[in-house]
Amino acid sequence: MNRRLHLLTSLALSALLLVSAATGLVLSGASLSEQFGQLGAPGDSVAVVAERVSQQLPNVERLERSANGTLLATLGGDVEEPLHVVDPATGADLGPYAPSASLEWLRDLHRELLLGSTGRWLSGLAALALALLAISGAVLLARRLGGWRRLLTPIRAGQGVLHWHTVIARWALPGLAVLALSGLYLSATSLGLLGDGSDNEPAWPEGIPAAQQLPVGTLAALRQVELAELRELEFPSAADDSHYFSLRTASGSGFVNAASGQWISFQRNGAAQNLYETAYALHTGEGMPLWSLALAGLALSTLFLGGSGLLGWWQRRGRVGEQDQGVPAEQAEAVILVGSQGGSTWAYARQLQTQLEAAGWPVHVAAMNTVQDDYPQARCLLLLAATYGDGQAPDNAGQFLDRLAAARWPERGLPVAVLGFGDRQFPRFCAYAEAVDQALQQRGCPPLLALQRVDRQASGELNAWAGQLGERLCTPLRLQSALLPTNEVRLTLQQRQCYSERGGQPAVVLRFAVAPGSTDFAPGDLLAIRPEEDAAPRLYSIASAADDGFVEVCVRLHPQGLCSNYLHALQPGATLAASIQAHPGFRPQAGAQPVLLIGAGVGVAPLIGFVRKNQSRRPIQLYWGGRHVGDQLYGEELQQCLADGRLQRLQRAYSQGPTPGFVQDRLHADGANVRALLQQGAQVLVCGSRDMAAGVRAVLETLLADMGSNLDQLKAQGRFREDVY
Ligand SMILES: Cc1cc2nc3c(=O)[nH]c(=O)nc-3n(C[C@H](O)[C@H](O)[C@H](O)COP(=O)(O)O)c2cc1C
Numbered sequence: 017m018n019r020r021l022h023l024l025t026s027l028a029l030s031a032l033l034l035v036s037a038a039t040g041l042v043l044s045g046a047s048l049s050e051q052f053g054q055l056g057a058p059g060d061s062v063a064v065v066a067e068r069v070s071q072q073l074p075n076v077e078r079l080e081r082s083a084n085g086t087l088l089a090t091l092g093g094d095v096e097e098p099l100h101v102v103d104p105a106t107g108a109d110l111g112p113y114a115p116s117a118s119l120e121w122l123r124d125l126h127r128e129l130l131l132g133s134t135g136r137w138l139s140g141l142a143a144l145a146l147a148l149l150a151i152s153g154a155v156l157l158a159r160r161l162g163g164w165r166r167l168l169t170p171i172r173a174g175q176g177v178l179h180w181h182t183v184i185a186r187w188a189l190p191g192l193a194v195l196a197l198s199g200l201y202l203s204a205t206s207l208g209l210l211g212d213g214s215d216n217e218p219a220w221p222e223g224i225p226a227a228q229q230l231p232v233g234t235l236a237a238l239r240q241v242e243l244a245e246l247r248e249l250e251f252p253s254a255a256d257d258s259h260y261f262s263l264r265t266a267s268g269s270g271f272v273n274a275a276s277g278q279w280i281s282f283q284r285n286g287a288a289q290n291l292y293e294t295a296y297a298l299h300t301g302e303g304m305p306l307w308s309l310a311l312a313g314l315a316l317s318t319l320f321l322g323g324s325g326l327l328g329w330w331q332r333r334g335r336v337g338e339q340d341q342g343v344p345a346e347q348a349e350a351v352i353l354v355g356s357q358g359g360s361t362w363a364y365a366r367q368l369q370t371q372l373e374a375a376g377w378p379v380h381v382a383a384m385n386t387v388q389d390d391y392p393q394a395r396c397l398l399l400l401a402a403t404y405g406d407g408q409a410p411d412n413a414g415q416f417l418d419r420l421a422a423a424r425w426p427e428r429g430l431p432v433a434v435l436g437f438g439d440r441q442f443p444r445f446c447a448y449a450e451a452v453d454q455a456l457q458q459r460g461c462p463p464l465l466a467l468q469r470v471d472r473q474a475s476g477e478l479n480a481w482a483g484q485l486g487e488r489l490c491t492p493l494r495l496q497s498a499l500l501p502t503n504e505v506r507l508t509l510q511q512r513q514c515y516s517e518r519g520g521q522p523a524v525v526l527r528f529a530v531a532p533g534s535t536d537f538a539p540g541d542l543l544a545i546r547p548e549e550d551a552a553p554r555l556y557s558i559a560s561a562a563d564d565g566f567v568e569v570c571v572r573l574h575p576q577g578l579c580s581n582y583l584h585a586l587q588p589g590a591t592l593a594a595s596i597q598a599h600p601g602f603r604p605q606a607g608a609q610p611v612l613l614i615g616a617g618v619g620v621a622p623l624i625g626f627v628r629k630n631q632s633r634r635p636i637q638l639y640w641g642g643r644h645v646g647d648q649l650y651g652e653e654l655q656q657c658l659a660d661g662r663l664q665r666l667q668r669a670y671s672q673g674p675t676p677g678f679v680q681d682r683l684h685a686d687g688a689n690v691r692a693l694l695q696q697g698a699q700v701l702v703c704g705s706r707d708m709a710a711g712v713r714a715v716l717e718t719l720l721a722d723m724g725s726n727l728d729q730l731k732a733q734g735r736f737r738e739d740v741y
Pocket residue numbers: 160161172355356357358359360361362402403404405406407408410437438439440442443444445446447472473
């Protein structure tokens with residue numbers, strides 16, 4: 017609902033919002049430059065400045081100071097251009113006031129789209145749209161991050177316009193809310209729907225006798241008011257026979273006796289006027305240079321958010337596609353319901369749909385929120401559910417549990433199977449799928465299969481489940497990881513370096529030439545290689561970056577391994593097709609905090625990549641585990657990095673060395689150092705086998721417990737990441 021409100025509002029009013037943001041950007045820039053032009057203005061009183069001006073321009077009738085600090089004098093008599101800019105420091109005439117015609121035009125466009133009062137209504141609508149977008153955006157963000165209390169926690173690394181949409185929106189939201197509310201209020205006052213307090217006037221001077229006027233510079237009341245406070249000062253008019261000054265300041269307005277210099281009356285601004293003044297200042301930034309700068313940033317971010325939101329929506333339309341629902345729900349024999357936020361889970365529903373349909377099953381595929389009361393023909397119900405936030409449902413599944421409680425199909429004993437999609441690096445791995453599975457059990461649905469949780473769309477877990485499901489349905493099924501590459505690149509082996517290992521299998525470092533600009537990647541991304549046409553691809557962590565001009569991976573030989581045998585046999589000049597998958601979840605966060613890299617064997621590949629690229633010399637320490645002291649995978653290069661400061665410290669452990677130990681034992685022995693790093697806010701990146709990773713986690717848990725923390729907290733801060741195979 018929220019996402020739809022967010023999307024529909026932005027689609028319906030995008031043109032209006034973009035015009036408001038673009039004109040707002042230029043206007044805040046202009047206001048900023050005007051304010052910078054007035055930075056050296058004197059801090060004198062109104063009396064002193066009025067004296068200076070009246071000496072230079074004896075026919076001055078009125079002084080007016082804009083919130084940005086420009087001082088304007090209205091000259092009386094037969095003057096062709098009565099409005100002049102004056103210098104408050106000297107009173108000198110700086111020439112007739114000539115506002116830029118294009119700026120005035122832009123201001124009109126911003127306030128009323130050049131359409132008069134209809135345009136003012138439309139501008140009000142733009143402010144309303146901005147308010148709705150800010151509110152629905154905040155709700156979406158809170159959902160995505162796992163609750164309002166986590167609104168300020170780091171957003172996980174990601175790619176694509178929608179990731180940056182979220183990152184920018186988070187910072188811009190409070191400012192956008194201020195802009196939207198002040199814009200709404202100003203529109204309401206300009207349309208006469210709300211009062212601006214301007215009817216709150218001081219008592220009009222009556223019966224002031226004619227008397228000798230004092231020089232304006234000596235008037236006590238005007239000497240109390242600072243120039244920065246001035247809005248307007250009207251001089252006594254000989255024509256009207258008035259013997260007083262009328263004055264409007266930021267805090268109120270009143271009249272001053274020109275002969276005695278005393279206040280005749282003064283009326284402080286009421287609440288409505290103060291509200292108007294505040295809203296006006298907040299919306300225009302006038303008189304507040306830093307806020308003007310922030311407004312320019314907000315206008316820019318509105319443009320970015322509009323563009324990125326629309327682009328992201330356009331890109332997702334096809335991906336998340338719920339278009340092909342198959343047969344209507346009431347005719348389906350197999351029902352597949354999908355809970356997905358990012359869209360990837362739909363790919364598995366499509367694969368199952370295609371294979372089941374090919375085997376003659378009438379299949380219905382839909383979002384979990386559209387679950388029906390009954391599926392009269394169904395023989396099985398398959399639920400594919402991802403987890404978001406802090407263990408919550410994706411948007412398109414948020415209503416599933418409520419609807420399940422009222423549905424009739426559980427009473428028919430329809431067999432169900434739940435496949436959970438998640439990421440083990442989150443504290444509540446596949447928690448939503450677990451909740452769904454439990455609710456189904458409570459409603460007495462017979463399980464077709466036990467709940468299976470899939471970590472980062474791992475092929476093995478997907479296929480184990482598909483295989484079992486195929487057996488139950490008597491229809492062979494398989495699932496192919498949707499992380500499979502679609503962006504194949506042609507690689508040519510440039511260089512290979514083999515590291516043999518006493519009593520173990522050799523590892524080879526392969527460097528493939530890649531045409532500059534043909535693809536983009538960073539250390540830690542994955543190279544997917546398919547050794548044979550029908551084989552599942554194998555993923556290898558990349559040790560280089562696109563600007564190196566080569567893709568480097570490190571591969572251990574597995575005697576029975578199809579892909580490792582194939583890669584070990586490659587000789588320079590050989591070519592192969594592969595593709596690169598971004599893996600933004602596994603790389604150092606931006607910043608200067610220390611980084612603790614932990615790896616074993618060929619798991620060093622992405623880690624050496626991070627070290628190589630450490631041009632800023634942030635403190636990076638590497639703990640690495642091998643077998644024998646002689647195993648020197650990347651040994652020389654690591655020494656070089658130590659020497660030039662890209663690597664601060666290197667600790668090695670050898671499981672079959674003179675003092676045998678694993679990398680986790682080394683960490684444990686070095687507990688004081690690791691604790692110190694964690695206390696400094698270090699991020700931990702672990703790459704290697706599952707067993708090693710489990711050992712490392714156990715040691716870190718112990719060290720963190722001593723510090724009153726735990727791994728879950730570290731993960732929630734994005735400071736613990738694993739790339740485990
Ligand atoms: C912001 C965000 C929060 C996530 N939270 C969790 C979580 O709490 N538990 C979990 O197991 N996986 C979590 N994941 C991982 C997703 O469930 C996983 O990537 C899933 O395959 C995404 O499927 P989808 O693309 O269909 O939405 C999260 C992913 C993101 C981007």
